[in-house]
Amino acid sequence: MPPASNREAILDAYERLLVEQGERAATVEAVARAAGVSKGGLLYHFASKDELADAAIERLHRVAAECAEEATAQPDGVIEVFLRDAVKTGDPLDLALGAVQALQQSGRYPQAKPALDAVVQGWVDMLTEGLGDPVLARLVAVLGDGLYFGAAFSGGGAGIATPPASEQELDEMIAAVQQLAALRGARG
Amino acid sequence: MPPASNREAILDAYERLLVEQGERAATVEAVARAAGVSKGGLLYHFASKDELADAAIERLHRVAAECAEEATAQPDGVIEVFLRDAVKTGDPLDLALGAVQALQQSGRYPQAKPALDAVVQGWVDMLTEGLGDPVLARLVAVLGDGLYFGAAFSGGGAGIATPPASEQELDEMIAAVQQLAALRGARG
DNA sequence: GTCTATATAGCGATAGAC
DNA sequence: GTCTATCGCTATATAGAC
Numbered sequence: 001m002p003p004a005s006n007r008e009a010i011l012d013a014y015e016r017l018l019v020e021q022g023e024r025a026a027t028v029e030a031v032a033r034a035a036g037v038s039k040g041g042l043l044y045h046f047a048s049k050d051e052l053a054d055a056a057i058e059r060l061h062r063v064a065a066e067c068a069e070e071a072t073a074q075p076d077g078v079i080e081v082f083l084r085d086a087v088k089t090g091d092p093l094d095l096a097l098g099a100v101q102a103l104q105q106s107g108r109y110p111q112a113k114p115a116l117d118a119v120v121q122g123w124v125d126m127l128t129e130g131l132g133d134p135v136l137a138r139l140v141a142v143l144g145d146g147l148y149f150g151a152a153f154s155g156g157g158a159g160i161a162t163p164p165a166s167e168q169e170l171d172e173m174i175a176a177v178q179q180l181a182a183l184r185g186a187r188g
Numbered sequence: 189m190p191p192a193s194n195r196e197a198i199l200d201a202y203e204r205l206l207v208e209q210g211e212r213a214a215t216v217e218a219v220a221r222a223a224g225v226s227k228g229g230l231l232y233h234f235a236s237k238d239e240l241a242d243a244a245i246e247r248l249h250r251v252a253a254e255c256a257e258e259a260t261a262q263p264d265g266v267i268e269v270f271l272r273d274a275v276k277t278g279d280p281l282d283l284a285l286g287a288v289q290a291l292q293q294s295g296r297y298p299q300a301k302p303a304l305d306a307v308v309q310g311w312v313d314m315l316t317e318g319l320g321d322p323v324l325a326r327l328v329a330v331l332g333d334g335l336y337f338g339a340a341f342s343g344g345g346a347g348i349a350t351p352p353a354s355e356q357e358l359d360e361m362i363a364a365v366q367q368l369a370a371l372r373g374a375r376g
Numbered sequence: 377g378t379c380t381a382t383a384t385a386g387c388g389a390t391a392g393a394c
Numbered sequence: 395g396t397c398t399a400t401c402g403c404t405a406t407a408t409a410g411a412c
Binding site for chain 3: 395396397398399400401402403404405406407408409410411412
């Protein structure tokens, strides 16, 4: 990496604040404090709050692309890879995704929705292609959403959704879906 | 209904603003304008913004209880009833749920999370009891979450999640899950 | 490149007229 | 029961010193 100085650290702090406390808490001053710089220091790197948001969206695109590359390279079936990734919390993709989602829900950043849609569309395409069964693909995609929101929201975080499945519960659920996949003669 | 005057109208407007534009947009002034009263008029009925939030949470509890009663009285299987309800948008429960969820994600209302948890716990209990298969019950619950967020977020609304299933896609998905239920010998 | 100080605007809440 | 006017606070953003 080139210098990058505090820029990346500020973005990290911004993402964390967005995910953990929502857009409203992610004030310029709060982000600066969390990143260990002053308000003025932050505003040198990001001239406005909107530029912070744009940078978070840009990072989401980058991280999602990296993860998609890794995922398709894996030996396990698509169902297992996708559902396990859905509950993975704390990794860069989860953070970037949660951050942009917080932006979206604040209603102040119209740029957020298209970005989220693009990321999700990539997953749906991957599943449809990998399974060869559109209905099953959608079922797995929706199940992944449910797991994601369950995992994302029940932590210190926000919202509704059933608690995140334990390791064992997740295993059982994956097994059940694979049971269904076998029954329907899908790949996967 | 007794007088109720503008109180209910204000609550309606508050819920709609929360769901459609997030907590940040639901300022006292904006809510008052949307309800067709002035700021002072609103603050007569709800002495503070927190009282507005409390009233929304109270309404959620009331509406959720009503819906639970209706749901258990229905002849169809739990799977079908639950998954179809998950995508129903615009009804009072959906609105109340989305509103409290917006409150929760803003991070300013600690009262929101327990309320949401209670509502969700009611659903999980209903499914576990109705199906007699804990793994399948969790799978259906998580699937419902996925559908709910898909439906709730892809409209004018907020967030991630795959687009809401069309009528036909939903039918196919329900059929697939019932296929799995039959395979596992669960009640329907 | 990072800081302090400050201008400006918006929001929540109060006071008091009607 | 509903309105207008206004105070106090907080947040964004700018200006300019170091």
